[in-house]
Amino acid sequence: MKEGWEAVIGLEIHAQLSTESKIFCGCSTRFGDEPNANTCPVCLGLPGALPVLNRRAVELGARAALALGLRINERSIFARKNYFYPDLPKGYQISQYDRPFSERGELELMTAERDDAGHAREWRPLKVRITRLHLEEDAGKNVHEGLPDTDRFSYIDLNRAGTPLAEIVTEPDFRTSWQAYDYVNHVRRAMQWVGASEADMEKGNLRCEANVSVRRAGEGFGTKVELKNLNSVRFMQKAIEFEIERQIKLIESGGRVSQETRLWDERAQETRVMRSKEEAHDYRYFPEPDLPPLEVSAEFIERVRAELPELPDARRKRFTDDYGLSYADAAQLTSERTLADYFERAAKSAGNPRGASNWIRSELLRELEASGRRADESPVAPEELGALVRLIDDGRISGKQGKDVLVEMFKTGKRAEVVVAEQGLAQVSDAGEIGRVVEEVIAANPKQLEQYRAGKEALLGFFVGQVMRASQGKANPKLVNEVLRKKLQG
Ligand code: ADP
Ligand code: MG
Ligand code: ZN
Numbered sequence: 001m002k003e004g005w006e007a008v009i010g011l012e013i014h015a016q017l018s019t020e021s022k023i024f025c026g027c028s029t030r031f032g033d034e035p036n037a038n039t040c041p042v043c044l045g046l047p048g049a050l051p052v053l054n055r056r057a058v059e060l061g062a063r064a065a066l067a068l069g070l071r072i073n074e075r076s077i078f079a080r081k082n083y084f085y086p087d088l089p090k091g092y093q094i095s096q097y098d099r100p101f102s103e104r105g106e107l108e109l110m111t112a113e114r115d116d117a118g119h120a121r122e123w124r125p126l127k128v129r130i131t132r133l134h135l136e137e138d139a140g141k142n143v144h145e146g147l148p149d150t151d152r153f154s155y156i157d158l159n160r161a162g163t164p165l166a167e168i169v170t171e172p173d174f175r176t177s178w179q180a181y182d183y184v185n186h187v188r189r190a191m192q193w194v195g196a197s198e199a200d201m202e203k204g205n206l207r208c209e210a211n212v213s214v215r216r217a218g219e220g221f222g223t224k225v226e227l228k229n230l231n232s233v234r235f236m237q238k239a240i241e242f243e244i245e246r247q248i249k250l251i252e253s254g255g256r257v258s259q260e261t262r263l264w265d266e267r268a269q270e271t272r273v274m275r276s277k278e279e280a281h282d283y284r285y286f287p288e289p290d291l292p293p294l295e296v297s298a299e300f301i302e303r304v305r306a307e308l309p310e311l312p313d314a315r316r317k318r319f320t321d322d323y324g325l326s327y328a329d330a331a332q333l334t335s336e337r338t339l340a341d342y343f344e345r346a347a348k349s350a351g352n353p354r355g356a357s358n359w360i361r362s363e364l365l366r367e368l369e370a371s372g373r374r375a376d377e378s379p380v381a382p383e384e385l386g387a388l389v390r391l392i393d394d395g396r397i398s399g400k401q402g403k404d405v406l407v408e409m410f411k412t413g414k415r416a417e418v419v420v421a422e423q424g425l426a427q428v429s430d431a432g433e434i435g436r437v438v439e440e441v442i443a444a445n446p447k448q449l450e451q452y453r454a455g456k457e458a459l460l461g462f463f464v465g466q467v468m469r470a471s472q473g474k475a476n477p478k479l480v481n482e483v484l485r486k487k488l489q490g
Helices: 055-067 177-193 233-252 298-307 312-323 327-333 337-350 353-370 382-393 399-412 416-422 431-444 446-453 457-470 477-489
Strands: 005-016 078-082 092-096 102-111 124-137 141-143 155-157 164-170 206-216 225-228 260-265 270-276
Touching: 005 177, 005 233, 055 124, 055 164, 055 177, 055 298, 092 124, 102 177, 124 177, 177 206, 177 233, 177 312, 177 337, 206 233, 225 233, 225 270, 233 260, 233 270, 312 327, 312 337, 312 353, 327 337, 327 353, 337 353, 337 382, 353 382, 353 399, 382 399, 382 416, 399 416, 431 457, 431 477, 446 457, 446 477, 457 477
Parallel strands: 225 260
Antiparallel strands: 005 164, 005 206, 078 092, 102 124, 124 164, 141 155, 206 225, 260 270
């Protein structure tokens, strides 16, 4: 960022809770069905239809809050947020306002600035204040694509109307785009980890808005711009970065930032005005008369807490404490729950957690990434990765051969033993056989033998190389060294 300037960023995340049915009616939340197939009088907003709260949405909302380390209000109030929009047939959205599900929380996450190549520099803890996490219903969708006469007609699909959301709002506590990036990933992972939300930005079940302003060091907050249409965490980071630069340039050239909503245009790599927001919206919030206050007992909260899986930070700590992994390695292995599960199974089967960690991080993840798969979709089962690590630890194959074996296992789904047998890779660990090769090599190199015996011990490497070559790389190097030392003494 330009000397003397500071950015101020606050984030709003909408996470779709993974319920089967909508938050106030029994309609399915399935994605991709025929437009308007999953609707009823309640989610169509027909007069006289009454909402009934889906308990599962509350349970998943509680999971989301607890996964982020937030407190839950035992009593919260649903409220009507009134505005007109074609995809909102009731003319209001049922949300929460004065008394949300959770408020005034704080969480800590690890964050790092990245260089131009995207490599993280030093990781540091960052505290973020969470203003609120509340429950609300989603609106429907205006659709245009692939439909006739869109210059004259708007099409509306209300399948999404009434889908449960958790909205999570932060205080303006971020100072860089990478902090915002790490926060969204933190929230995304937490949601997925506890099964509260699929939290996939590309599918739109995690949506994110960034509020960005800039100020000269020591000044009060500047006017903020709201950024939308951020379809991935990386797009969001780039949009924020662009916006910071744009605002600084604007102010330095004598202009002033106007409060507006801007969209990220990935093709043009810039933000563009969507609408100005000079006047504050008046949503005329009032308590929803058709729903009683939402009461959740302390026992309910404790039950949900007890059902949560071990959370990422706890698991990362256990990986460093119990398995002796470095902080960075443990952090990488807990970046996703399926990966953490994979690692633990592989470590157990290998009997060597550090080895399993190394092979997963350096070799397996590359294959997974290249094929766009998650750890639980790996064609190499964790027990088989463990078996491969054992083959290497036992000296049956070399580390270098192990890499090729893993690639083949990944490609064919074959077991480690099978690939090793098929490719005739197993190392020769028979001392007698190695001894014969060693003798041949020594006999063929009398000059080197003489120099070695005269004290030029560095020649051991030469002999090892010759033996390895003669055995086509299959001889167990440790054994070759032992046998050579003995025979070279004469
Ligand atoms: P609005 O009513 O426009 O939605 P809010 O006060 O509810 O504004 O804040 C929305 C989001 O904007 C929050 O995440 C908040 O932290 C953030 N925010 C508020 N003021 C600023 C600012 N000056 N610069 C950047 N972000 C801000
Ligand atoms: Mg807002
Ligand atoms: Zn419905």
